[in-house]
Amino acid sequence: MNFRSMDEFWGFYMSQHSKPSTRRWHFAGTLMGIVLSIYGLVFNWWVILLVPLIGYGLAWYSHFFVEGNVPATFGHPIWSFLCDCKMFGLMLTGQMDKEIKRLGKRPVLQPY
Secondary structure (H helix, E strand, O other), rough: OOOOOHHHHHHHHHHHOOOOHHHHHHHHHHHHHHHHHHHHOOOOOHHHHHHHHHHHHHHHHHHHHOOOOOOOOHHOHHHHHHHHHHHHHHHHHOOOHHHHHHHHHOOOOOOO
């Protein structure tokens, strides 16, 4: 599936993260990635090697075992990363529920 804009992909991305627990696992993975990155830069740079393993590991777990779909990262790695950052920011600032309401009910699109 080809997307022409970030906004277009955002709708698809959110349809792949329809369950609150999926979004929470992503939040935890992104937060752990940030914490490990800072720790690695300050104390031990080898820890930075764990960042993708922990960050993507928690997110992918949520797709396979909670949401029951394939991670969007497999087909669109850059846009997925950017949307994950956006979702993290919205959750951190308490605006995720507002964004979900704004998007409304959208059909779940299949990436493949």
